[in-house]
Each structure stands twice: as C-alpha cells, then as structure tokens.
Amino acid sequence: MDSNEQQIVPDRRLLPADNHVHTEWSWDASTAVMEQACERALAIGLPAIAFTDHADFTAWAFPGQQAETPVVRVIDTHARSGLLDVDGYWECLEHCRARFPDLKILAGVELGEPHLFAAETSSLVQRRDFQRVLGSLHSLEVDGQLHYAPTVFTADTAMETMRTYLAETLRMVESSSIFGILAHIDYPMRAWPKTAKPFDSADYQEEYRAVLRALASSGRALEVNTGGPWPADNVLRWWREEGGEAVSFGSDSHEPSTVGKNFALAAAMVESVGFRPGKHPIDFWRR
Ligand SMILES: [Zn+2]
Ligand SMILES: [Zn+2]
Numbered sequence: 001m002d003s004n005e006q007q008i009v010p011d012r013r014l015l016p017a018d019n020h021v022h023t024e025w026s027w028d029a030s031t032a033v034m035e036q037a038c039e040r041a042l043a044i045g046l047p048a049i050a051f052t053d054h055a056d057f058t059a060w061a062f063p064g065q066q067a068e069t070p071v072v073r074v075i076d077t078h079a080r081s082g083l084l085d086v087d088g089y090w091e092c093l094e095h096c097r098a099r100f101p102d103l104k105i106l107a108g109v110e111l112g113e114p115h116l117f118a119a120e121t122s123s124l125v126q127r128r129d130f131q132r133v134l135g136s137l138h139s140l141e142v143d144g145q146l147h148y149a150p151t152v153f154t155a156d157t158a159m160e161t162m163r164t165y166l167a168e169t170l171r172m173v174e175s176s177s178i179f180g181i182l183a184h185i186d187y188p189m190r191a192w193p194k195t196a197k198p199f200d201s202a203d204y205q206e207e208y209r210a211v212l213r214a215l216a217s218s219g220r221a222l223e224v225n226t227g228g229p230w231p232a233d234n235v236l237r238w239w240r241e242e243g244g245e246a247v248s249f250g251s252d253s254h255e256p257s258t259v260g261k262n263f264a265l266a267a268a269m270v271e272s273v274g275f276r277p278g279k280h281p282i283d284f285w286r287r
Contacts, residue, residue, distance in 0.1 A: 020250025135179030150191030227252025
C-alpha cells in the first residue's frame with residue numbers, strides 16, 4: 001500500500017464507535033436510512049455503530065407549530081402508537097448486519113425520561129437484546145405537564161432552569177437503572193437563549209458533580225455527544241474526579257451524513273482528560 005492509499009483508507013483503531021445514531025425508525029428522523037448510515041460508517045472508518053432509535057412516552061408539541069402541521073402529527077401519532085416499532089427496527093438491523101459484515105452493528109435504543117416511564121421502558125428493553133441503552137432527559141415538568149426541555153429555557157430563567165434540568169437528571173440516574181449510558185448531559189445548551197448569561201458549565205459545577213457521582217457509583221458510562229455543543233473538557237475532568245470509568249461517543253446523527261461527526265476532535269479531547277480506547281474497538285474508552 002502506498003502512502004496515498006494509506007490516507008484514503010482510514011484506520012479503524014483511531015476512532016471510537018458511534019453509540020448514538022438515529023434512523024428511519026425514529027419519529028424525528030423519517031428521512032434517515034439505516035443502510036446509508038452503515039455505508040457512511042464504513043466510509044469514514046468507524047469500527048462500530050449503534051442504532052439508538054427513540055422510544056419516547058411523551059406527547060411532545062413544539063411552540064409555534066399548529067396541531068395540523070406534519071411534525072406535530074408525527075409526534076402525536078408516534079406517542080399514541082407505542083413508539084418504536086421494535087420488530088420492524090430489528091428486521092432492518094439484521095438485514096444491515098448481513099449486508100455489512102465488516103461493520104460491527106450494535107442494537108440500541110434511546111429512552112426518553114426512563115425514570116418516569118419505568119413499566120413501559122422495562123417491557124420494551126426486555127423484548128430484545130439491546131446492547132446500548134441510552135437514558136435521556138428531553139423534557140421538564142412545568143405546571144404538572146412535561147414540556148420539551150429546550151423550549152422551557154428563557155433568557156431570564158435560563159440559569160435556574162439549568163439547575164432544575166441537572167437536578168432532574170440526577171433523579172433520573174438515581175431512580176432508573178435501565179440505561180447504561182447517560183446521553184447528552186449538555187442537552188439544554190442546544191437552545192441556550194442568546195440574551196441569557198452565556199452558558200458556562202463552571203456555574204453549575206456542584207450540580208454536574210452530583211449527577212456524575214451518581215452515574216459513576218452505578219458503574220455506567222457518560223456520553224460525549226457531538227450532535228450539539230459538547231460538554232466542556234472540565235465536565236469530563238469532573239467525571240474522572242468523581243470516579244467515572246467509561247466514556248461513550250455519540251453523534252446523535254439524524255441523517256447518514258452526520259454519522260461520526262467530529263469524532264476525531266472529540267476523541268482528542270477525551271484522551272487529553274485521561275481516557276483511552278479499550279482493547280476492542282467497540283469498547284467504551286476508559287481511564
Ligand atoms: Zn436525545
Ligand atoms: Zn438521540
């Protein structure tokens with residue numbers, strides 16, 4: 001192999017597995033195609049990919065969207081229909097496993113607010129051998145109703161709401177053991193109000209550390225989600241100091257082109273904090 005070919009053919013040992021990818025089986029990724037995500041993963045040199053389609057038990061509606069708009073219909077239908085079509089998803093997964101033998105394809109699911117839907121999430125994950133189960137806080141309760149979390153943040157209350165978000169995340173970690181990876185602890189940063197005090201994770205260190213301590217003591221993994229703003233390296237440092245052992249990487253891709261997005265940069269940051277690849281390319285990175 002000459003040097004040009006070496007540049008073209010990626011080294012699978014250098015990139016972590018993408019443990020957070022959505023496909024057409026997610027209600028909010030209807031144009032994504034699992035097969036194309038596999039092709040993309042192979043093209044950019046990922047050693048493995050986990051398909052973690054949404055299982056949400058909330059009926060979300062977004063502000064400014066009328067009930068008759070397609071997105072809201074999809075969300076409502078999805079919420080009423082019991083969410084993830086596990087059989088359809090599994091058939092598609094097996095098809096991809098047969099078609100792409102050079103790619104390790106993991107079964108997964110992203111559970112929204114699993115602590116609030118213990119019976120539903122439990123019966124869902126018992127149906128199949130899910131290898132990557134993500135726990136995600138997408139919603140916050142306001143006046144007795146769950147609202148899509150980013151919409152709850154206003155310029156005046158952003159800091160207070162961030163503390164509420166992390167307190168609820170702590171409750172989720174402490175009261176639900178069904179998930180193995182805490183997804184996007186940085187989720188509200190995706191919609192941080194422009195006129196609020198700029199987000200700085202140091203302002204919430206105590207709250208972050210409480211979440212990280214609980215997650216570490218239960219032996220679970222923290223996700224570095226490259227789909228939105230990432231956690232700052234100080235959050236990863238706190239994770240290590242609080243006893244965190246494992247880091248999972250996730251692009252949160254909702255279309256094939258973003259599979260593995262920014263993974264080389266994210267891997268460099270995680271390595272700089274003291275985590276290393278495991279023995280096998282699909283392993284979490286560990287301290
Ligand atoms: Zn999510
Ligand atoms: Zn996701």
